[in-house]
Amino acid sequence: MMNDPVGRPQDVTDLPPEAGGSFERSLPGVQEPDSSGMSASDLPDLSGPLTPSGNLRRRQLVSRLFEAAQTASALLAVAVLGLVIYSVTARAASVLSLSFLTHDPPLVSGESGGGIAPAILGTIVIVALATVIAMPIGVLSALYLTEFASPWTARAFRLVLDLLNGLPTIVVGLFVFGLLVVGHHQSGFAASVALAIIMLPLIARATQETLLLVPAGMREAADALGVSRWRTVRGVVLPAARGGILTATVLSVARAAGETAPLIFLSSIYGNTISLNPFSGALPNIPVYIFTSSEAAEANGFARAWGAAFVLLAFILFANIVSRTLSRRSALSR
Amino acid sequence: MSSSTRLAGALPGNARSRVRLGDRIGDGVLYGLCLGAALLALLALALIVYKVIAGASPSVSRFGLGFLTHSTWEPNFGIFGAGTFIYGTAVTSLVALVLAVPLAISIALYLSMVAPRRVSAIIGPLVEMLAAIPSVILGFWGIIVLAPFLQAHLEPFLHSVLGFLPIFGSTPTTGTGLFIAGLILTIMVVPIIASLSRDLFLSVPRELQEGGAALGATRWEVIRGVVLPSSASGVAAATCLGLGRALGEAIAVTQVVGAGNAIHASLFQTGDTLASRIADQFQGATSALHIASLFYLGLILLVIELLVNVAAQWIARHFDVRRVGS
Numbered sequence: 001m002m003n004d005p006v007g008r009p010q011d012v013t014d015l016p017p018e019a020g021g022s023f024e025r026s027l028p029g030v031q032e033p034d035s036s037g038m039s040a041s042d043l044p045d046l047s048g049p050l051t052p053s054g055n056l057r058r059r060q061l062v063s064r065l066f067e068a069a070q071t072a073s074a075l076l077a078v079a080v081l082g083l084v085i086y087s088v089t090a091r092a093a094s095v096l097s098l099s100f101l102t103h104d105p106p107l108v109s110g111e112s113g114g115g116i117a118p119a120i121l122g123t124i125v126i127v128a129l130a131t132v133i134a135m136p137i138g139v140l141s142a143l144y145l146t147e148f149a150s151p152w153t154a155r156a157f158r159l160v161l162d163l164l165n166g167l168p169t170i171v172v173g174l175f176v177f178g179l180l181v182v183g184h185h186q187s188g189f190a191a192s193v194a195l196a197i198i199m200l201p202l203i204a205r206a207t208q209e210t211l212l213l214v215p216a217g218m219r220e221a222a223d224a225l226g227v228s229r230w231r232t233v234r235g236v237v238l239p240a241a242r243g244g245i246l247t248a249t250v251l252s253v254a255r256a257a258g259e260t261a262p263l264i265f266l267s268s269i270y271g272n273t274i275s276l277n278p279f280s281g282a283l284p285n286i287p288v289y290i291f292t293s294s295e296a297a298e299a300n301g302f303a304r305a306w307g308a309a310f311v312l313l314a315f316i317l318f319a320n321i322v323s324r325t326l327s328r329r330s331a332l333s334r
Numbered sequence: 335m336s337s338s339t340r341l342a343g344a345l346p347g348n349a350r351s352r353v354r355l356g357d358r359i360g361d362g363v364l365y366g367l368c369l370g371a372a373l374l375a376l377l378a379l380a381l382i383v384y385k386v387i388a389g390a391s392p393s394v395s396r397f398g399l400g401f402l403t404h405s406t407w408e409p410n411f412g413i414f415g416a417g418t419f420i421y422g423t424a425v426t427s428l429v430a431l432v433l434a435v436p437l438a439i440s441i442a443l444y445l446s447m448v449a450p451r452r453v454s455a456i457i458g459p460l461v462e463m464l465a466a467i468p469s470v471i472l473g474f475w476g477i478i479v480l481a482p483f484l485q486a487h488l489e490p491f492l493h494s495v496l497g498f499l500p501i502f503g504s505t506p507t508t509g510t511g512l513f514i515a516g517l518i519l520t521i522m523v524v525p526i527i528a529s530l531s532r533d534l535f536l537s538v539p540r541e542l543q544e545g546g547a548a549l550g551a552t553r554w555e556v557i558r559g560v561v562l563p564s565s566a567s568g569v570a571a572a573t574c575l576g577l578g579r580a581l582g583e584a585i586a587v588t589q590v591v592g593a594g595n596a597i598h599a600s601l602f603q604t605g606d607t608l609a610s611r612i613a614d615q616f617q618g619a620t621s622a623l624h625i626a627s628l629f630y631l632g633l634i635l636l637v638i639e640l641l642v643n644v645a646a647q648w649i650a651r652h653f654d655v656r657r658v659g660s
Binding site: 074087138159171200229287 | 357462584613617
């Protein structure tokens with residue numbers, strides 16, 4: 001309904017050419033006095049079919065040119081997306097296989113073969129832990145904003161969340177480094193905390209938007225039945241918002257999985273014997289693997305980095321599509 | 335809550351006290367948890383500011399505000415200044431905005447005004463997916479795919495045609511440098527501004543657009559005379575958010591910017607930004623002062639980002655034409 005609000009341009013062609021002359025300046029409501037005046041001979045010949053001429057034709061041409069430019073911009077963006085996906089896929093093709101996902105990288109990075117299994121597992125552990133930290137805090141703070149806070153408080157906390165969301169991720173990394181790594185050692189846990197700080201505002205804001213969509217009538221119905229607040233939240237509000245919360249979480253997981261900046265000094269130094277305990281030390285992970293391989297400029301390392309990039313990109317795009325379908329379905333059921 | 339006590343009054347005494355006590359505890363616990371979670375977010379923000387200031391303080395007390403203008407960065411001699419990186423951050427972000435804003439607005443107009451609904455339902459999500467590509471992959475792609483192309487084709491072309499401008503003044507060398515960093519940032523910023531702007535354009539009241547059309551305006555005239563003016567403040571706020579993203583991006587810029595240590599007028603030369611210098615050197619920092627100076631870079635970045643984000647909020651709130659009008 002919204003895509004053609006102006007109507008087809010053909011409608012405009014039905015106007016006499018004179019109607020278009022001073023149109024642009026008269027839009028704000030100030031009528032431009034027409035100094036030329038009108039005589040009977042200026043009126044268009046109404047006997048034949050009307051075709052645009054002169055000024056109107058020029059204006060339509062301008063309009064079409066801008067539309068073409070806008071279309072081209074959109075196509076350019078899609079083309080860049082396609083080009084990136086194509087480059088990653090084409091360059092990853094030589095290493096991709098099941099064993100790439102299940103094997104360790106070679107001890108010397110210059111060798112060919114091997115896989116990225118530790119990095120995949122490490123990323124899963126780090127992101128899962130980050131989600132476990134961020135999701136309850138995010139959902140609860142969204143609940144605070146919508147169910148408890150006064151309008152002023154809610155606005156203040158929304159600003160806090162937006163500022164948190166706008167922080168450069170590298171600064172979040174510096175913070176966690178100062179908090180958890182200085183005096184100790186790198187750890188997967190530190191990386192999880194950084195990712196949780198990045199995920200928190202995403203989950204909280206999106207959850208809040210969903211909670212605001214829960215019809216007031218449902219809360220009022222629960223109130224009218226004498227249901228206490230916490231039972232209303234547990235039995236009415238949260239179930240109604242479940243789809244939105246899930247969507248937000250999936251999207252933020254996709255965002256966190258590709259986040260590199262904080263990880264390069266929170267979880268980047270690891271030996272060849274790898275435990276998957278996030279508290280005992282740094283965990284290998286896909287983003288840092290891609291980053292260090294790309295800096296090392298070494299052919300076999302590049303090939304594995306493209307493979308890792310493909311795995312990461314595939315997961316992220318898949319998660320995006322899943323969250324989109326989820327949100328569409330929950331929007332339909334509402 | 336008063337309604338629940340009233341209803342509980344109709345229940346037998348035993349059940350009544352149990353319901354009231356249990357519910358009172360439940361309500362209290364829920365309230366406490368929610369408030370605690372919200373306060374935790376506030377605490378995180380405050381702690382981040384505090385920790386970054388604390389980490390930077392040795393460098394702040396050593397170099398003072400002169401740090402901002404000095405462009406010497408010599409870890410081996412213990413001399414640090416942020417001038418080069420402030421310049422690099424400003425230039426790359428400016429390149430990104432100059433390219434991204436017109437592109438993003440065009441895309442948003444296409445999605446909201448020009449494209450048939452089915453088409454924009456496909457292209458809209460694709461544009462948003464551009465924002466989902468991790469920066470490390472985009473940077474890797476930048477080095478391997480985009481840089482050789484720029485080096486071989488685009489940069490020589492720009493140099494030969496526009497070489498009289500200082501920004502295109504030097505002969506292209508490796509393809510890495512400020513220019514490609516700006517391009518990569520453009521790719522990151524476009525989907526942010528485009529998707530926010532599209533939502534704004536879609537929310538311009540239909541009556542206004544139809545009024546324009548009824549006066550005989552072409553589609554472009556309606557866009558220029560009605561749609562853009564009534565959403566200008568929102569687009570400005572979206573641009574601020576995009577700028578925030580460009581200023582703070584570390585990884586992709588590190589990969590393509592070339593880690594230069596001097597200020598060059600030409601975009602084809604290497605440079606470095608605040609965020610990318612931190613990403614590049616933090617792991618291998620050689621001295622306590624080096625680390626503190628990197629924290630100082632982070633502090634500058636933090637202050638700029640907070641200002642840009644507050645500005646975005648402020649613009650969106652105070653210059654909202656539609657809200658003032660209604």
